[in-house]
Amino acid sequence: MPHTESAPDTLRQCDSLITAAAEDLAAGRYRAVLGELLRAGVVESILDPAAGVGNPARECCIALERIARHSVELAEAVQVQALAANTIRRHGSDRLWSALGPGLRTGEILAVNCMSEPNAGSDLSALELTAVRDGDRYRLTGYKNWAAHAAVANELIVYARTSDAGIGGITAFLVPADTPGVRVSAPFEQLRGLAIPVSDIVFDDASVPAERILGRRDRGALVSDILVTQGRLGLAACAIGLGDAAYERALDFAGSTVRFGQVLIEHQSVGFTLADMATGLTAARQLLYHACAGFDRDPLTSTLVCAQAKLFATDTAARITADAVELLGASAYLPGEPVEHSMRQAKLLQTLQGTNRIQRLTIANRLRTDAER
Known part of the structure; x- marks a missing residue:
């Protein structure tokens, strides 16, 4: 049930590229794969406002x-690059974007957001x-941890404390990965199939020019808010x-x-399960598009719906994905069958960019604020 009628022409022309890229990503060609997709323009709409894309x-x-229909790992990799590049475009100086923008858009330069720490996640x-x-x-x-594709990144967006004013004392810096004093760990071993390299990073008196501040000093929370909101989309x-x-x-299975003399879908309970799947996807997609419209109007007021x-x-x-595993039964666990891997990936998506408990907390806090007005 893919929804593609409003997708850019570049996507209609590159399904074979996406399929090949997914295979190459699993083989470890991380930078090359990202470059191929970025040069195809799959996320150009958010990196080039001059392109005139309305949404x-x-x-x-x-x-x-x-992309995620073929490989959710590949889609996540593209998402990591798009988020970092768009953060630099939105909050960096014109000089920074002029120097780095072309490479970020083609994948010649990879960037990553470094937010999490051992005692600070969301x-x-x-x-x-x-x-x-x-001086200047x-x-x-x-120390930063859980930094996706940091091991292959050229630029690190680092959130650091510049005063003791709590969340009002955070500043975002753009740090070259080869800066003396920056040490990126080897990528962690992860569950089978998670192809995005994830690392820890140590900063040991690493010196960064003040001109590489993104946004303003002590206003890094604003940079983070927009990034996280877009990341949720x-x-x-x-x-x-x-x-x-x-x-x-x-559905195909x-x-x-x-089974029992009938095609499986003719059993009412199976048909009902498939109906719920289709309905949930339609509802999720429409809610996403509604949230995207809100984000394009004003990222700062779209936190709730995103x-x-x-x-x-x-x-x-x-x-x-859990229902699909149950419908396929034991065959879901045979080599080459993707649905059990999809079930584990779905759990990961519930965890990233703030776990779904954090999403509920965000929503509840906003509802409480609205009720107090």
Whole structure:
């Protein structure tokens, strides 16, 4: 049930590229694969406002959904690059974007957001990595973890504490990965099939020019808010693509398998399960597009609906992939069968960019604020 009628022409022309890229990503050609897709323009709508795309967030999510139908790992990799590049475009100086933008758009330069720390995940106010002013530079000292594709990145977007004012004392820096004092660990071993390299990063008195601040000093929370909000849209799109592929696999299996003298789909309970899958996907997609429209109007006022879109889409994907495994039975665990891997990936999507418990907390806090007005 893929939804493609409004997708960019570049996507209609590159399904074979996406399929080949997914295979190459699994083989470890990470930078090359990202470059191929980025040069095909799959996320150009959000990186080039001059292109005149009326709904850039929606067009980007359509691209991510389409990629995720083939490989959610590949879609996540594209999402990581798109988020970092768009953060630099939005908040960096014109000089920075002029120097880095072309490479970020083609994949020659990879960038990554470095936010999480051992004692600070979704709670930005708990960040401990410090940035101390030293003339026209800052010296960064501390530790970041769970940095996706940091091991192959050229630029690191680092959130550091520049004052003791809690969340109001955070500043975002763009740090070259080869800066002396920056050490990126080897990628972690992860569950089978998770192809995105994830690393820890140590900053040991790493010196960064003040001109590489993104946004303003002590206003890094604003940079983070926009990034996280946009990231939730991308994860919702990945979840819909993942769920759609699992639904199609379950539908095909149910329509071609005979049990108790009937095609499986003719059993009412199976038909009802497939109906719920299809309905959930349609609802998730429409909520995502509604959230994208809100983000394109004003990212700062779309926090609620973007959290709702991420929550609903990833929960829907988790339910659909689990139901697909149950419908396929033991055959779901045979080599080459993708649905059990999809079920584990759906659980990961519920965790990224703030777990779904954090999404519910975000939504509940906004509802409480609205009720107090």
